[in-house]
Amino acid sequence: MVQLKDIDWIGSTVLVVTPFVALYTICYVPLCWQTAVWSLAYYYVTGLGITAGYHRLWSHRSYEASKAYQWFMAIAGAGAVQGSIKWWSRHHRAHHRWTDTDADPYSAHLGFWHSHFLWLFYTEESRKGKGKVDVSDLNRDPVVMWQHRNFVPLMLFTAFVLPTIVAGYGWGDWYGGFMWAAITRLVVVHHATFCVNSLAHWLGETTYDDRHTPRDHFLTALVTMGEGYHNFHHEFPSDFRNAIKFWQYDPTKWLIWLASTVGLTYNLNMFPDNEIQKGRLQMEAKKIEALKAKLNWGVPLKDLPSYTFEEFRRLVKEENRQLMIIEGLIYNVEEFTDHHPGGRIFIKSGIGRDMTSAFNGGVYNHHNAARNLLQGFRFGVLDGDVPDLAKSKDE
Numbered sequence: 001m002v003q004l005k006d007i008d009w010i011g012s013t014v015l016v017v018t019p020f021v022a023l024y025t026i027c028y029v030p031l032c033w034q035t036a037v038w039s040l041a042y043y044y045v046t047g048l049g050i051t052a053g054y055h056r057l058w059s060h061r062s063y064e065a066s067k068a069y070q071w072f073m074a075i076a077g078a079g080a081v082q083g084s085i086k087w088w089s090r091h092h093r094a095h096h097r098w099t100d101t102d103a104d105p106y107s108a109h110l111g112f113w114h115s116h117f118l119w120l121f122y123t124e125e126s127r128k129g130k131g132k133v134d135v136s137d138l139n140r141d142p143v144v145m146w147q148h149r150n151f152v153p154l155m156l157f158t159a160f161v162l163p164t165i166v167a168g169y170g171w172g173d174w175y176g177g178f179m180w181a182a183i184t185r186l187v188v189v190h191h192a193t194f195c196v197n198s199l200a201h202w203l204g205e206t207t208y209d210d211r212h213t214p215r216d217h218f219l220t221a222l223v224t225m226g227e228g229y230h231n232f233h234h235e236f237p238s239d240f241r242n243a244i245k246f247w248q249y250d251p252t253k254w255l256i257w258l259a260s261t262v263g264l265t266y267n268l269n270m271f272p273d274n275e276i277q278k279g280r281l282q283m284e285a286k287k288i289e290a291l292k293a294k295l296n297w298g299v300p301l302k303d304l305p306s307y308t309f310e311e312f313r314r315l316v317k318e319e320n321r322q323l324m325i326i327e328g329l330i331y332n333v334e335e336f337t338d339h340h341p342g343g344r345i346f347i348k349s350g351i352g353r354d355m356t357s358a359f360n361g362g363v364y365n366h367h368n369a370a371r372n373l374l375q376g377f378r379f380g381v382l383d384g385d386v387p388d389l390a391k392s393k394d395e
C-alpha cells in the first residue's frame with residue numbers, strides 16, 4: 001500500500017504539472033518559427049545530453065571523450081531535468097545489472113507505467129529496486145562530481161533560464177521561449193527518455209536474447225534518439241551503438257562517431273561482430289525450432305517397436321500389411337500406394353521387401369520431400385539383417 005510519506009512530492013508535482021502546461025502551450029501559446037526551430041534544436045541538445053552523455057558515456061563507459069565534450073554533455077544533460085549524472089547512472093546500472101527483478105529500479109514486470117515514470121513518484125527511501133552497483137568510477141570523475149554538487153542551479157539555468165533568454169534576447173519571444181523551448185521541450189524530452197524504460201521493454205523483437213523484457217523496435221528508436229534497439233543494448237551495453245547497421249536510426253551513435261572524427265571522442269567500443277551474430281542466429285534457430293515443433297515429424301525412433309525380418313514377413317504374408325523396409329526402418333505404405341507420384345506399381349512391387357537401394361537411386365533417387373513423407377509412415381525398426389534375396393536391385 002502506498003503511503004503519503006512515500007511520495008516524492010516535488011518530483012511527482014513536476015511530472016504531473018508539466019505535461020498539462022505543455023498541453024496548454026500547444027493549444028494556446030503562439031509559436032513563431034524562430035522559437036520552433038530553437039525548441040527543436042534544444043530538444044536534441046538536451047536529449048543527446050542524456051543518450052550520448054548520461055547513458056552511453058557515463059553509465060556504460062562505451063567510449064571515451066575529451067574534457068570539452070564531457071563538460072558540454074554534463075551541462076546539456078542537466079537541461080533534461082533527470083537528476084545528476086551520478087544519480088541517473090546509479091539507477092541505470094542497477095537496471096542493467098538486475099533487469100526485470102525486484103532490484104531493478106524500473107522493472108518492466110511492475111507494469112508499463114511504473115517503468116515509464118511512476119517509479120519516480122516515490123522517495124528514494126521508499127522506492128523499490130535498490131540493487132547494489134559499483135559507481136566508484138563516477139565518484140572519482142571530476143566532471144560528474146562537479147555536476148552532482150551544482151545540479152540544482154545548473155538544472156534550473158539550463159532547463160528554464162537559458163531556453164527563455166535565448167528566445168527573449170534573440171527575437172523578443174520571452175513568453176514563447178519559456179512555454180515552448182523550456183516547458184514543452186522538457187516534457188517531450190522527459191517522455192522520450194522514459195520510453196526507453198517502458199516502450200523499449202514492451203514493443204518489438206527479442207533479436208539476441210528472449211529471457212528478459214528488452215526489445216528492438218524502430219518506432220522506439222525514432223522517439224528515443226536511437227535507444228530503441230534495446231534488446232541489442234541490454235545484450236551488449238558496452239557497445240557505443242544501439243543499432244549495428246550504420247544506416248539504422250541511431251542519431252546518438254552518429255553523433256558519437258562524428259565527434260570521434262574531430263578527436264572529441266575516442267576508443268569507441270564495439271562488441272565483436274562474431275559474438276553479435278552468434279546471439280542473433282541462436283535466437284533465429286530457437287524460433288525455427290518452435291515452428292518445427294508444430295509439424296508432425298513422425299513417431300520418434302526410440303518409440304518404435306522392433307521386428308525381425310521374419311516377423312516383418314509374417315505381418316505382410318499372413319496379416320496382409322503393406323510394409324516395406326528402407327534403411328533399417330519398416331514403413332506402412334497402405335495409405336500411400338494410390339498417391340505415390342512415381343505410380344502404384346513401384347510401391348506394390350516393394351511390399352515385403354527392402355527397397356533401400358531402389359529408393360536411393362537404384363530406380364529413382366528420391367527428393368527430400370519423399371524422405372520427409374517417409375517419416376509419417378514409420379511402423380517399426382528392423383531388428384537384424386535382411387536376407388539378400390529380399391533386397392531391391394540396383395537397376
Ligand code: HEM
Pocket residue numbers: 331333336340341342343346347349350355358359363364365366367368369370371373374377
Ligand atoms: C514409401 C516409400 C516412398 C515414398 C514416400 C516415395 C515418394 C515419392 C515422391 C514424393 C516422389 C516425387 C518426386 C520426389 O519427391 O523425389 C516419388 C517419385 C518416384 N518414386 Fe517414389 N516413393 C517411395 C517409394 C518408391 C519406390 C520403392 C520406388 C521404386 C521401386 C519408387 C520410385 C519412384 C519413381 C521412379 C519416381 C519418379 C517418378 C517420375 O518423376 O516420373 N518410389 N516418390
Ligand SMILES: [Fe+2]
Pocket residue numbers: 095196197201214230234
Ligand atoms: Fe532497459
Ligand SMILES: [Fe+2]
Pocket residue numbers: 055059060092096233237
Ligand atoms: Fe543502458
